[in-house]
Amino acid sequence: MKLITFKKDTKISCGVLTDNGIIDLTGKFHSVKQIIAGGSEILKKIQTAANSCKKFIPLTDVKLLAPIPNPGKIFGLAGNYAKHIIEAGLKLGLSESPHSTTVPRPFLMPDSVIANPDDVIDWPVYSKEIDYEIELCVVIGKTAKCISPEKAKKYIAGFTIANDISARSTTFAAGRAKRPWDEFYDWLGGKWADGFLPIGPCIITADEIGNPQNLQMTLKVNDELRQNASTSDMIFNVYEIVSFMSHITTLAPGDIIATGTPEGVGMATGNFLKTGDKIECQIEKIGILTNMLGKKPETFYQPLA
Numbered sequence: 001m002k003l004i005t006f007k008k009d010t011k012i013s014c015g016v017l018t019d020n021g022i023i024d025l026t027g028k029f030h031s032v033k034q035i036i037a038g039g040s041e042i043l044k045k046i047q048t049a050a051n052s053c054k055k056f057i058p059l060t061d062v063k064l065l066a067p068i069p070n071p072g073k074i075f076g077l078a079g080n081y082a083k084h085i086i087e088a089g090l091k092l093g094l095s096e097s098p099h100s101t102t103v104p105r106p107f108l109m110p111d112s113v114i115a116n117p118d119d120v121i122d123w124p125v126y127s128k129e130i131d132y133e134i135e136l137c138v139v140i141g142k143t144a145k146c147i148s149p150e151k152a153k154k155y156i157a158g159f160t161i162a163n164d165i166s167a168r169s170t171t172f173a174a175g176r177a178k179r180p181w182d183e184f185y186d187w188l189g190g191k192w193a194d195g196f197l198p199i200g201p202c203i204i205t206a207d208e209i210g211n212p213q214n215l216q217m218t219l220k221v222n223d224e225l226r227q228n229a230s231t232s233d234m235i236f237n238v239y240e241i242v243s244f245m246s247h248i249t250t251l252a253p254g255d256i257i258a259t260g261t262p263e264g265v266g267m268a269t270g271n272f273l274k275t276g277d278k279i280e281c282q283i284e285k286i287g288i289l290t291n292m293l294g295k296k297p298e299t300f301y302q303p304l305a
Contacts, residue, residue, distance in 0.1 A: 001047050002202035002287075003032045003158065005069060006062040016046065017202050021056030023049075032067050032203060036141050036157040037253040043157075043205060065116045067160055067203045068139065073255040074113065075245060076135075076164055076191060078105040080235050080260025087268035104236050104244045106257075107188055115195035120294045123275070124193035125301045127167030130273045130293060133261035134219040134227050134281040136212065137162040138238055139203050144251040152239035155251065158203040159212060161289040162258040163219075163281050165196040168267050171300045197258070198291045209285055212238045216284040217262065221277050229262030231283075 002017040013026040014035065025046065029035050035042060079085045082098055115121060123130060141157025167190035176182070209215070212231060219227035236244070241259055245251060266272040273279070273293045281289040 001043065001050065001205045001208060003035060003067060003205070004200075004202045005032055005065040005067050007065055008057065008062045012065065015057075016050050017059070018050065018056065021058050022062060023053050023055070024057060033070070033254040036139065036203075039142065063116070064118070064201050066114050066199050067201075068199070068254055068256065069114060069116075070111060071114065071254050071256045072252045073249070074109040074111060074197065075106045075255070075257045076109055077236075077241060077258060077260040078107060080104065080241075081229070081233050081262040082235055083229075083233065083263035084261055084265065087263045087265070098235050102235070104241055106245060106248070107191065109191055109197060112194050113192065113197040115198040115291065117198065117200040117289055118291065119195060119198060120292045121165060121195045121198065122193070122294045123296050124167055124196075125297045125299070126171050127169055127190060127193075128171065128296075128300065129168040129266075131166040131168050131266040132219060132221065132226070132273060132279050133164040133166060133265055134217050134283070135162045135164050135258040135261050136215065136217065136231050136238070136283055137199055138242060138257040138259060140242070140251045140255040140257070141206075141253055143253065144242065144246040147243055147246045149237075149239040149243040152242040152246075153206070155242060155246075156206045156238070157253070158205040159209050159283075159286060160199050160203045160256075161201070161281050161283050161286050162256075163198045163279060163289060163291060164191065164258055164261060165193075165198070166190050166265075166267075167193055167196075168272065172303045198289060199256070200289050201287045204286050215286075218282050219264070220280045220282075221273065223278075223280075226266070226271075227262055227264035229264070231259075233262055234259065
C-alpha cells in the first residue's frame with residue numbers, strides 16, 4: 001500500500017495511491033503520521049477498505065507533498081556504501097570487511113530540510129557546489145528502544161525515497177583559522193539548507209517492499225544516468241541501522257532515517273548540479289522522486305570576507 005499526502009485546491013489531505021487513482025482518507029485520518037502511529041491493525045483496515053473502494057481522485061488533479069511533511073526526528077547516514085566512501089576519498093575506517101571495522105555514522109537534520117516532490121530546490125547562499133544523493137529512507141512505525149536487528153522489522157512502517165542534496169563547498173573557509181573538525185562541520189552544514197531533503201512520492205508499507213536489501217536504485221540528472229546501484233551494496237543493512245539508532249536514541253512513529261547513498265555523486269567527478277537541472281530518483285517498488293535546482297545566487301555569504 002502506498003500512503004501519500006496531497007494538496008487538492010487549497011486542502012491538504014492524506015490518502016492511498018492506487019493504480020486507479022487516490023483514495024482520500026481525510027475523513028478518518030488527518031495525516032499519514034497518524035496512520036502510521038496506529039500500527040499494523042489500522043494499516044490492515046485501510047487496505048481492506050481500499051480493496052473495495054470505488055471512488056478515486058485522479059492523480060492529475062492533485063499535487064503530491066512530502067508523505068510525512070513534519071517527521072519527528074530526521075537522521076541521515078554517512079558512508080554506508082563502500083564504493084561511495086572510496087570515490088569520495090574517505091578511506092578512514094574502511095577495510096576489506098568494513099562491516100566489522102566500523103559502525104553506522106548517523107547525523108541529525110532539521111525539519112526545514114523536507115521538500116515535496118516536484119519542488120524547485122533553492123540554491124543556498126553559502127555554497128557554490130551543489131550535489132545529489134539518492135537514498136532509501138526508512139519510516140519508523142513503532143516506538144523503538146534498544147531493539148535487536150532481528151526484531152527491527154516489526155518497528156518499520158515503510159519506506160520512501162530521499163534525495164539528500166548536499167552543499168559541497170562552503171563559502172566561509174577563506175581566512176579562517178583552521179581547527180580540528182572544521183571540515184567535518186562544514187560537511188555537516190552542507191546537509192542543513194532549506195529544502196535539501198526532498199522525500200516521496202509515497203511511503204510504501206513494509207509488507208509490500210519485501211526484502212529492502214534487494215532494491216534497484218537510479219538517479220538521473222536531465223535524463224543522464226548518474227547513480228545506478230542496489231541496496232544490497234549497503235555496509236549496514238536497514239535492520240542493523242534501525243537497531244543501532246534505537247540504542248542511541250528512542251525512535252518514534254514518523255521518525256525517518258535516510259540510509260546512505262551509493263557511488264556516482266557529483267563530488268567524485270566535479271560534475272555538480274547546475275541551475276535548472278532536473279533530478280530524478282527512482283527506487284524499485286516505490287516510484288520516482290523528481291525535483292529541480294533553482295537559480296544560483298548572484299552573491300554568496302562570506303562571513304570572513
